[in-house]
Amino acid sequence: MTRAAPRRRMLPLLLAVCVFMTGCWDRVEIDQRGFVVGVGIDEPDKKEEGKGDEDNQKNNQSDSNQMFRVVYQIVMPAGLSTNKGGGDGTGGKAYFNMAVEENTMATSMAKLSQRLSRAPFFEHLKVIIVSESIARKPKKFAETIDFFLRESQMRRSTRVMVTRDKAVNIFNTHPPDQRLPSAYLEELSDNTKESTRILPESRIGDVHEFLLKHKSFAIQGVQNGNRNFSTVTEAAVFNGSSNQLVGFLNPMETAGLNFMEGNVKGGQIKFTFEDRLGVFSIERMSKRLECKFGPDNMPSFTFHIRVEGAVDEVFHAPDTLKEPAINKMEEAIQGEIVKLMTMTTNKLQHEYNCDVMGLREYLFHKHYRWFQ
Amino acid sequence: MEHNGQPLEQPSIPSASVRDNMAYIKQLLGAPSDLLIRTFLTAEGEKAAVVCIEGLVDKQVIQNQVISQLMLTGGSSFVRSEQREKTGQMDDEHSNSMFTHASETERLALQDMRNSADWDDIVLTILSGDAALFIEEMEEVILIGSKGWKSRAIEEPQTESIIRGPRDGFTEDIRTNTTLVRRRIRDPHLRFDSFCIGRRSRKDIVVAYIDGVVNPMLVNEVKRRINTIDMDDAEGSGFIEQWIQDHYWSPYPQIINTERPDKVAGALLQGRVAVLVDGTPFQLILPITISSFIQSPEDYYQNWILASVLRILRVFAVFVALFLPGLYIALLEYHHGMLPSKLAFSVAGTREGVPFPAVVETFLMEATLELLREAGVRLPKSIGQTIGVVGGLVIGEAAVTAGIVSPVMVVIVAVTAIASFAIPSYGFAISIRLMRFLIMIAASVFGLYGIVLALIINCIHLVNLRSFGIPYTAPLAPLRLSDWRDLIYRLPVIRLSHRPEILEPMDSKRLSKGSKGKRSQ
Numbered sequence: 001m002t003r004a005a006p007r008r009r010m011l012p013l014l015l016a017v018c019v020f021m022t023g024c025w026d027r028v029e030i031d032q033r034g035f036v037v038g039v040g041i042d043e044p045d046k047k048e049e050g051k052g053d054e055d056n057q058k059n060n061q062s063d064s065n066q067m068f069r070v071v072y073q074i075v076m077p078a079g080l081s082t083n084k085g086g087g088d089g090t091g092g093k094a095y096f097n098m099a100v101e102e103n104t105m106a107t108s109m110a111k112l113s114q115r116l117s118r119a120p121f122f123e124h125l126k127v128i129i130v131s132e133s134i135a136r137k138p139k140k141f142a143e144t145i146d147f148f149l150r151e152s153q154m155r156r157s158t159r160v161m162v163t164r165d166k167a168v169n170i171f172n173t174h175p176p177d178q179r180l181p182s183a184y185l186e187e188l189s190d191n192t193k194e195s196t197r198i199l200p201e202s203r204i205g206d207v208h209e210f211l212l213k214h215k216s217f218a219i220q221g222v223q224n225g226n227r228n229f230s231t232v233t234e235a236a237v238f239n240g241s242s243n244q245l246v247g248f249l250n251p252m253e254t255a256g257l258n259f260m261e262g263n264v265k266g267g268q269i270k271f272t273f274e275d276r277l278g279v280f281s282i283e284r285m286s287k288r289l290e291c292k293f294g295p296d297n298m299p300s301f302t303f304h305i306r307v308e309g310a311v312d313e314v315f316h317a318p319d320t321l322k323e324p325a326i327n328k329m330e331e332a333i334q335g336e337i338v339k340l341m342t343m344t345t346n347k348l349q350h351e352y353n354c355d356v357m358g359l360r361e362y363l364f365h366k367h368y369r370w371f372q
Numbered sequence: 373m374e375h376n377g378q379p380l381e382q383p384s385i386p387s388a389s390v391r392d393n394m395a396y397i398k399q400l401l402g403a404p405s406d407l408l409i410r411t412f413l414t415a416e417g418e419k420a421a422v423v424c425i426e427g428l429v430d431k432q433v434i435q436n437q438v439i440s441q442l443m444l445t446g447g448s449s450f451v452r453s454e455q456r457e458k459t460g461q462m463d464d465e466h467s468n469s470m471f472t473h474a475s476e477t478e479r480l481a482l483q484d485m486r487n488s489a490d491w492d493d494i495v496l497t498i499l500s501g502d503a504a505l506f507i508e509e510m511e512e513v514i515l516i517g518s519k520g521w522k523s524r525a526i527e528e529p530q531t532e533s534i535i536r537g538p539r540d541g542f543t544e545d546i547r548t549n550t551t552l553v554r555r556r557i558r559d560p561h562l563r564f565d566s567f568c569i570g571r572r573s574r575k576d577i578v579v580a581y582i583d584g585v586v587n588p589m590l591v592n593e594v595k596r597r598i599n600t601i602d603m604d605d606a607e608g609s610g611f612i613e614q615w616i617q618d619h620y621w622s623p624y625p626q627i628i629n630t631e632r633p634d635k636v637a638g639a640l641l642q643g644r645v646a647v648l649v650d651g652t653p654f655q656l657i658l659p660i661t662i663s664s665f666i667q668s669p670e671d672y673y674q675n676w677i678l679a680s681v682l683r684i685l686r687v688f689a690v691f692v693a694l695f696l697p698g699l700y701i702a703l704l705e706y707h708h709g710m711l712p713s714k715l716a717f718s719v720a721g722t723r724e725g726v727p728f729p730a731v732v733e734t735f736l737m738e739a740t741l742e743l744l745r746e747a748g749v750r751l752p753k754s755i756g757q758t759i760g761v762v763g764g765l766v767i768g769e770a771a772v773t774a775g776i777v778s779p780v781m782v783v784i785v786a787v788t789a790i791a792s793f794a795i796p797s798y799g800f801a802i803s804i805r806l807m808r809f810l811i812m813i814a815a816s817v818f819g820l821y822g823i824v825l826a827l828i829i830n831c832i833h834l835v836n837l838r839s840f841g842i843p844y845t846a847p848l849a850p851l852r853l854s855d856w857r858d859l860i861y862r863l864p865v866i867r868l869s870h871r872p873e874i875l876e877p878m879d880s881k882r883l884s885k886g887s888k889g890k891r892s893q
Contacts, residue, residue, distance in 0.1 A: 022818075024816075024817055027819075029723070030704045030708050030716065030719055030730070031724055077717045077718070077719075078724040078725075079721075080717050121709075123709025124716060
């Protein structure tokens with residue numbers, strides 16, 4: 001009894017120690033977080049760098065000492081809140097960009113946190129923008145986004161985009177109604193219901209999948225309009241085997257790619273009808289792929305596309321109740337869609353040599369014997 | 373009887389002398405100022421005395437029905453008639469009067485009368501508001517039911533008001549309360565079993581149930597537990613509730629109290645037992661399950677769809693009242709990635725410049741809220757409303773402008789408070805308040821993980837609870853699908869064909885065989 005009593009007295013102490021020493025260790029106030037919403041990866045400016053061996057580095061493309069200029073877009077929550085009491089009614093900026101030069105992403109993040117009072121926090125990361133010059137180099141694209149796939153804070157729904165411009169410029173562009181360029185880009189990339197020319201949003205998780213499968217793929221390319229807007233109507237085509245950017249598809253070709261992949265959810269098709277313009281708005285579409293093997297045992301693919309929609313605008317005003325008129329219009333629309341798809345196919349097949357549509361996968365699934 | 377002084381030499385049977393008896397009573401009660409003793413001579417010339425307590429008796433009854441009747445109208449003598457009975461002389465007087473060999477109870481035009489020869493009984497009866505009539509040379513005492521003290525009128529229940537439904541509520545008077553129940557159930561099997569508890573207070577309590585519906589084992593258990601009550605005074609029903617409940621260390625009430633007679637009647641018809649306690653408008657219903665706390669009598673007066681939606685709303689309210697501040701802490705301190713981005717940014721923006729961490733902020737505001745609530749209860753009704761305004765609006769607004777708390781915090785506190793008021797049972801709402809603070813502590817130490825731990829601990833505790841042997845989480849945890857008809861949702865009345873199965877009633881059918889409900893099944 002005399003020995004049991006102190007032991008029993010120790011028990012609550014032990015419990016308290018357990019609770020209070022294990023708890024709270026990762027507690028961080030929400031206002032102590034620096035929310036990183038966008039990451040842009042550029043090549044460093046040559047003038048700024050001013051190093052002699054810069055040119056060498058550029059020539060030697062797969063050099064592991066390649067420097068990146070990483071731009072972080074960080075939210076300033078106080079600027080974002082529409083608090084009536086605040087004195088910043090005149091539209092104080094809701095974000096700031098901070099550029100860091102490093103040759104790995106992790107160290108660049110470390111460098112960032114040396115400069116910021118608030119620890120960078122990536123769970124709300126919206127977009128990663130890689131500039132063309134980085135993506136063109138073999139393997140560099142995969143290397144740069146590797147960190148964003150591994151780090152435990154990262155989300156797989158982060159958008160990945162490629163730009164011909166500098167990522168910094170994209171991150172400084174936003175329409176007046178949006179206060180965060182990154183959030184703006186994220187919402188913009190979801191607008192596939194309104195336009196045929198926007199690829200489905202390119203989530204980093206999907207990109208990761210393509211990279212692992214060594215499959216060619218296309219992701220959204222972002223273009224800087226003027227000061228007020230960006231567009232994501234381009235597509236950046238990556239070659240699966242060499243793992244690098246091979247080129248861009250222009251908006252029309254992107255639309256063609258969308259039709260071939262069956263990703264069109266809406267949008268407009270302009271067509272000419274009796275020498276006048278008409279606009280057809282797509283409501284839904286379906287796609288069927290067919291494969292035939294020619295005499296030389298080479299496969300040829302046929303895309304069956306079925307589009308439903310309504311005529312939105314016709315300048316000629318035909319009698320739309322008459323069947324011939326409808327048939328004519330349908331033919332015109334059909335011609336337009338085929339034209340788009342042919343353009344895309346030509347470019348992908350002959351210029352880029354990339355199987356972005358997933359024909360290889362189709363053969364793998366449906367004609368495995370031939371595939372082997 | 374116990375006394376402070378030397379033990380009285382207590383005659384167990386009243387003596388034949390009125391004077392001796394009066395002396396004894398005066399000595400026993402210490403001749404208090406409210407003791408009324410009226411000695412008089414009956415028309416027959418017998419010495420008689422009426423003893424009662426002023427304020428407890430209806431003086432009119434004593435005066436008109438007892439004293440004046442005995443003094444004026446006369447009739448045959450009690451004693452003589454008694455003696456005659458004893459000596460077997462009744463045949464001689466048979467033709468004289470109808471009172472000749474009548475016992476004394478027949479001479480008074482009163483309903484509630486009985487004889488007693490036991491001092492304990494007599495004194496208790498006097499002290500509980502009846503009158504005792506002593507007559508010279510008679511060895512029995514006539515006890516006259518003349519209770520008539522001032523009691524509150526039947527009013528609308530203060531704590532459980534509903535929109536549609538009866539407006540009468542229990543009062544402090546047990547007789548009124550049994551009446552209110554009896555008026556709703558005219559079943560001859562409705563039983564009111566009386567008990568007298570409290571060594572000194574001798575309080576009346578009534579165990580009400582419907583014989584043939586309720587499980588007799590349950591009634592026996594309730595009676596057994598009530599018989600074990602051994603204390604000076606069972607003040608209110610709370611003492612009794614705490615004495616007879618299964619787990620006194622649990623924060624959750626295992627017996628529900630109500631001011632509504634319709635709720636009691638409904639519970640009786642379900643096969644439950646009610647304990648009506650004198651001196652309080654709060655009567656007890658038992659056994660209960662956790663679902664009883666989200667149910668309100670109004671559910672049955674309304675359309676079933678509406679009632680079901682309201683019940684779901686109340687379940688939601690329980691969860692909000694329990695978890696919201698804890699979630700706020702956990703999300704703001706640990707899991708910033710779990711908030712939608714825009715919400716995270718705006719919360720972070722509003723917290724800009726708030727000096728305290730979210731934990732301190734939350735505890736501060738919740739404590740303030742509890743203070744306000746407590747203050748509102750203490751204050752008179754007219755000022756109580758001011759407290760609400762001052763507390764809710766002024767303090768909230770001022771705290772935000774002063775930058776002590778963030779506006780989001782005020783929203784959280786307000787929503788939590790409103791949610792906890794939406795819970796129909798006040799007792800349960802208090803338990804929820806308590807558990808909320810536990811969950812807040814857990815959340816501040818471990819984040820969401822802590823909330824889940826606290827929830828698990830809570831669940832383990834809840835499934836272990838029993839209310840008079842009935843599992844507390846009954847139709848959910850020991851699954852009784854047929855009881856689900858009246859649980860979170862309430863099916864149409866014709867579908868409620870059976871009493872709750874978990875109560876194991878003797879008569880489980882609520883609807884008769886030929887009724888609609890039966891046919892449609």
